[in-house]
Amino acid sequence: MPTALITGITGQDGLYLAELLLAKGYDVHGVIRGQNNPKRDLVEELLPDVRLHNGDLTDMSSLIRALRDSDPDEVYNLGAVSFVAYSWENAALTTDVTAKGVLNMLEAVRLHTGDRPEGVRFYQASSSEMFGKVQEVPQHERTLLWPRSPYGVSKVFGHYMTINYRESYGMHASSGILFNHESPRRGPEFVTRKISEAVARIKLGIQDHVVLGNLDAERDWGFAGDYVEAMWLMLQQPVADDYVVATGETHSIRDFLDAAFAHVGIDDWTPYVRQDERFMRPAEVDHLIGDASKAREVLGWKPKVSFRELVAMMVDADLAATRQGW
Numbered sequence: 001m002p003t004a005l006i007t008g009i010t011g012q013d014g015l016y017l018a019e020l021l022l023a024k025g026y027d028v029h030g031v032i033r034g035q036n037n038p039k040r041d042l043v044e045e046l047l048p049d050v051r052l053h054n055g056d057l058t059d060m061s062s063l064i065r066a067l068r069d070s071d072p073d074e075v076y077n078l079g080a081v082s083f084v085a086y087s088w089e090n091a092a093l094t095t096d097v098t099a100k101g102v103l104n105m106l107e108a109v110r111l112h113t114g115d116r117p118e119g120v121r122f123y124q125a126s127s128s129e130m131f132g133k134v135q136e137v138p139q140h141e142r143t144l145l146w147p148r149s150p151y152g153v154s155k156v157f158g159h160y161m162t163i164n165y166r167e168s169y170g171m172h173a174s175s176g177i178l179f180n181h182e183s184p185r186r187g188p189e190f191v192t193r194k195i196s197e198a199v200a201r202i203k204l205g206i207q208d209h210v211v212l213g214n215l216d217a218e219r220d221w222g223f224a225g226d227y228v229e230a231m232w233l234m235l236q237q238p239v240a241d242d243y244v245v246a247t248g249e250t251h252s253i254r255d256f257l258d259a260a261f262a263h264v265g266i267d268d269w270t271p272y273v274r275q276d277e278r279f280m281r282p283a284e285v286d287h288l289i290g291d292a293s294k295a296r297e298v299l300g301w302k303p304k305v306s307f308r309e310l311v312a313m314m315v316d317a318d319l320a321a322t323r324q325g326w
Helices: 012-023 040-046 060-070 084-089 091-113 150-169 191-203 224-235 253-263 293-299 307-325
Strands: 003-007 027-032 051-054 074-077 121-127 173-178 210-212 242-245 273-275
Touching: 003 012, 003 060, 012 027, 012 040, 012 224, 027 040, 027 060, 040 051, 051 060, 060 091, 074 091, 074 224, 084 091, 084 150, 091 121, 091 150, 121 150, 121 224, 150 173, 173 224, 191 210, 191 253, 191 307, 224 242, 224 293, 242 293, 253 307
Parallel strands: 003 027, 003 074, 027 051, 074 121, 121 173, 173 242, 210 273
Antiparallel strands: none
């Protein structure tokens, strides 16, 4: 039975990845921050077979203990301060966790493996936010990185540090440059979940509008459950490498609103949507669309859930949750 250790297991990706690995027969371990983490109960309820270890990406000694106690074959570093808007409010914490946390995890794995640096396969969750002020469309693995937020800058650091450890120490360390991926498990602070939750509440008559920022920003949106399969496939390759994971389709926030409101029978959403400059980014990333040709050709990966299916899935989940909460 192979063993995997996941940081960031309380996030949407961590939950979907743990489910995937358990279904494949893995012994799955997760690193969780804090004895009283409010999401601990969620993980234990959804994933009773996962063993949890207290740890923090800013504390290398805790990571070394988690590695010692789990002795994994694969490590998936998904942990991060991942809300882009928050990264401007607290750039220092974002850097400590999302940038230096990658270094801590890589170094902990290197020390754990000793004279067998390739003995543990390592996955780093890189991000399309690294492309920022995009220099070409679509973006691929060789596109120049030009991050436009403290989060994006931190992800660039972690991405290049992963490459450096691969090239310097011979570690089997891969990065997945994942474009935006959503699900019903997405946090309500993210615009997609903010919209799906609001649409459900508007449809049920308990909310009359939603306040958003830039409606013209364009993203390449896929389903998180599809994207974690690409993570696993990367670590099954004989040689570590970096891969863009994306749908190759771009949609605006307006498109997301169209699909979400249409799913509940509302054709014109303009009376229900207001804009506020408070939700505008200081430096916007306007147009992200990924070229996942390499993932398709080398990994045999392609997304299964379409954009409209994803939006419908999220709205339906929020309708059910809202009704249940009444």
